[in-house]
Amino acid sequence: MDPNSPTFIFLNAFLINNFVLAMFLGLCPFLGVSGKIKTAGNMGLAVTFVMLVSSICAFGLNILLTRYDLEFLRLISYIAVIASAVQLVEMAVKRFSPALFRALGIFLPLITTNCAILGLALFQTAREYTFVQSLAFALGAGAGFTLALLLMAGLREKLDLADVPSVARGAALSLMIAGLLSLAFMGFAGLGG
Amino acid sequence: MSTKEPEAMTLETFTQGLWKDNPVFVMLLGLCPTLAVTNSAMNALAMGLATTFVLIASGFLVSLLRNVIPKQVRIASYIIIIATFVTMADYGIKAISLDLYKALGAFIQLIVVNCIILGRAEAYASKQTPVKSMINGAGMGFGFTLALLSLGVVREILGSGTLFGIQIMPDRFQTWSVFVLPPGGFFVLAGWLMLFTWLRERKSKQEAL
Numbered sequence: 001m002d003p004n005s006p007t008f009i010f011l012n013a014f015l016i017n018n019f020v021l022a023m024f025l026g027l028c029p030f031l032g033v034s035g036k037i038k039t040a041g042n043m044g045l046a047v048t049f050v051m052l053v054s055s056i057c058a059f060g061l062n063i064l065l066t067r068y069d070l071e072f073l074r075l076i077s078y079i080a081v082i083a084s085a086v087q088l089v090e091m092a093v094k095r096f097s098p099a100l101f102r103a104l105g106i107f108l109p110l111i112t113t114n115c116a117i118l119g120l121a122l123f124q125t126a127r128e129y130t131f132v133q134s135l136a137f138a139l140g141a142g143a144g145f146t147l148a149l150l151l152m153a154g155l156r157e158k159l160d161l162a163d164v165p166s167v168a169r170g171a172a173l174s175l176m177i178a179g180l181l182s183l184a185f186m187g188f189a190g191l192g193g
Numbered sequence: 194m195s196t197k198e199p200e201a202m203t204l205e206t207f208t209q210g211l212w213k214d215n216p217v218f219v220m221l222l223g224l225c226p227t228l229a230v231t232n233s234a235m236n237a238l239a240m241g242l243a244t245t246f247v248l249i250a251s252g253f254l255v256s257l258l259r260n261v262i263p264k265q266v267r268i269a270s271y272i273i274i275i276a277t278f279v280t281m282a283d284y285g286i287k288a289i290s291l292d293l294y295k296a297l298g299a300f301i302q303l304i305v306v307n308c309i310i311l312g313r314a315e316a317y318a319s320k321q322t323p324v325k326s327m328i329n330g331a332g333m334g335f336g337f338t339l340a341l342l343s344l345g346v347v348r349e350i351l352g353s354g355t356l357f358g359i360q361i362m363p364d365r366f367q368t369w370s371v372f373v374l375p376p377g378g379f380f381v382l383a384g385w386l387m388l389f390t391w392l393r394e395r396k397s398k399q400e401a402l
Contacts, residue, residue, distance in 0.1 A: 022375045024229040028308060031224070075283070075302050076276040083269060115225045115306040122299040167394065171221055172386040179379030186374065 006136035009129070013140030016191055019116050020148040021182040026116030030149060031174050040153035041146065042100065046089070048142025050111050051120055053085045054078075055138035058121035059131055078121045086112045116145055151181060206325055210332030216309045217340035217382075218389055223309040227341060228378035230300050234357050237345025238338065239293050240300065243282045245334025247304055248313060250278045252330035255318040271314040272305065279304045309337060347381050348372045 002008060019025045026047070033043045061077055090108050094101045101108070111117065120141050124134045155177050164173055216222045226244070231237045254274050262270045283301045287294045294301070304310070313333055318326040349355055352372035354362035362368075371377050 024225050024375065024378065025303075027224040027228065028222075031221070072280060072284075075280050075305060076273060079272055079276050079305055080269075083272065113306045113308055113311060115303050118306050119299060119303055122302055126299060167387045167390045168383075169390075172383045172390065175379045175383035175386065179376045179383065182376040182379055183371075186376070 004133065006132050009133050010136040010140035010143075011191060013137050014144040014147070015185065015188040018144045018148055018185050018188075019119070019141045020145055021178065021185045023119070025119040026114050026145055029110070029114055030145075030152065030178070031171065034149055034152040034156055034174075037150060037153045037157060040149040044142070044146025044149045046093075046108060047111060047114065047116065047145055048139070050082070050086055050089055051117055051138045051142045051145075052135070053089065054082045054117055054121055055124060055134050057081045057085060058124065059129075059134050062125050074125070075122075078118060082117055082121070083112050116141065148181070152177065155181075203325075203328060206328045207332040210329060210334070210336040211339065212336065214333075215336045215340060216333055217337060218385060220309075222312060223307045223337065224382075226300050226303065226307060227344065228375075228382060230297055231341055231344040231348055231378060231381075232352065232373040233296075233349045233355075234342060234345040235293070236296050237341040239286065240297060241334070241338025241341040243286060243301060244304055244307065244310070244337055245331065246282055247275060247278045248310055248330035248334040248337075249327050250281075251275045251310060251314060252318040252326035253323050254278075255314045256321060256323040256326035259319045267319065268311075268315070271311060271319075275310050275314070276305050309333060343385060344378070344381050347384075348377055352377060 003012075013019065017023055020027065020030050029043060029047070034040050058078055058081060061081060062074070065071055065074055065077065086109060089111075090101075093108065120138060124137055129137055152174075156174070159173070159177075168176070210216065214220060217224070217227050223244075226240055230240045251271070251274050255271055258270075258274075279302060282304065286297070286301060313326075313330060317329050321329070346356065349357075350362065351369045352374075354360060354366050354368050369377075372381065
């Protein structure tokens with residue numbers, strides 16, 4: 001498959017170089033919000049949406065900054081755009097679906113400090129993706145984040161009933177599961193090659 | 194707090210971040226860079242020092258401006274301040290060593306969204322004097338560097354048989370390449386966390402006797 005085709009970029013961000021399990025982006029919500037499947041799914045959707053919005057904004061912004069030789073402002077303007085995108089999403093969700101707004105709670109504003117989103121904008125700039133490629137990249141990354149979150153939440157719901165030695169309880173156990181998931185995802189390495 | 198000697202307080206401000214409230218091992222903050230760049234000791238050290246620089250500098254500026262910044266826009270202002278110093282660190286590393294810059298990639302710029310720095314700005318620097326904020330930032334930064342190094346050293350020795358690029362394991366040593374790959378990061382951090390939990394449990398048991 002052509003490595004520059006949108007399909008491959010989507011698959012690459014979704015499975016082969018999964019944002020959470022292979023690139024360690026967005027670990028805080030990954031460990032924090034993965035207690036229940038339902039919350040994990042909602043969180044994944046919200047993050048995917050913010051990723052799409054900020055990917056589009058970052059694409060436009062980069063053209064503007066390059067045109068006026070202001071690349072050193074890239075980081076500052078990206079983070080400002082992401083923060084406003086999150087604010088916008090928050091207002092929209094509050095206006096159109098109060099139920100979803102309540103379900104997401106504090107995690108909605110916290111998306112601003114999710115490094116997966118800034119990482120997405122930075123990687124897309126560094127790899128010089130076109131507009132369609134950026135969209136595929138954002139969708140793939142969001143889907144990959146949601147998948148990792150759902151898998152983790154499913155495993156942790158089951159593990160609630162398991163008898164774990166006291167030293168390994170809590171964060172250490174979550175990290176070991178994440179490590180095993182990450183091992184499993186390495187199996188996707190040859191996909192589409 | 195106020196009953197202690199000034200020197201002791203300064204020392205405590207510094208060591209707090211180093212051990213008792215270690216950002217990675219105790220508070221589990223800033224995990225993204227912790228796992229992503231620690232596949233060798235050198236990368237870990239560079240990342241730790243860059244973060245320390247940003248922590249100290251942003252702590253100083255946030256504390257200096259703490260009475261000027263309106264409360265409603267403080268988080269946005271902090272992020273802009275942090276982003277400024279991260280851009281400086283980014284260009285600095287690029288000028289010092291291009292190889293290191295390529296190895297760390299986008300993760301230097303991702304220091305902006307490292308929750309340790311924003312957390313320090315919000316919880317400490319916005320309430321304390323500039324000097325104390327800098328000392329606290331330095332403590333947190335060195336604690337973070339220490340944590341990164343302890344992961345980087347283990348992963349590099351087991352995964353490549355080297356330390357800071359110098360071979361230390363015998364030639365026959367079969368490298369465990371899984372440790373320099375992403376899963377290794379999760380496993381080594383889990384291992385360190387278990388070790389610390391075990392030490393804490395043993396200590397509390399001894400105190401109970």
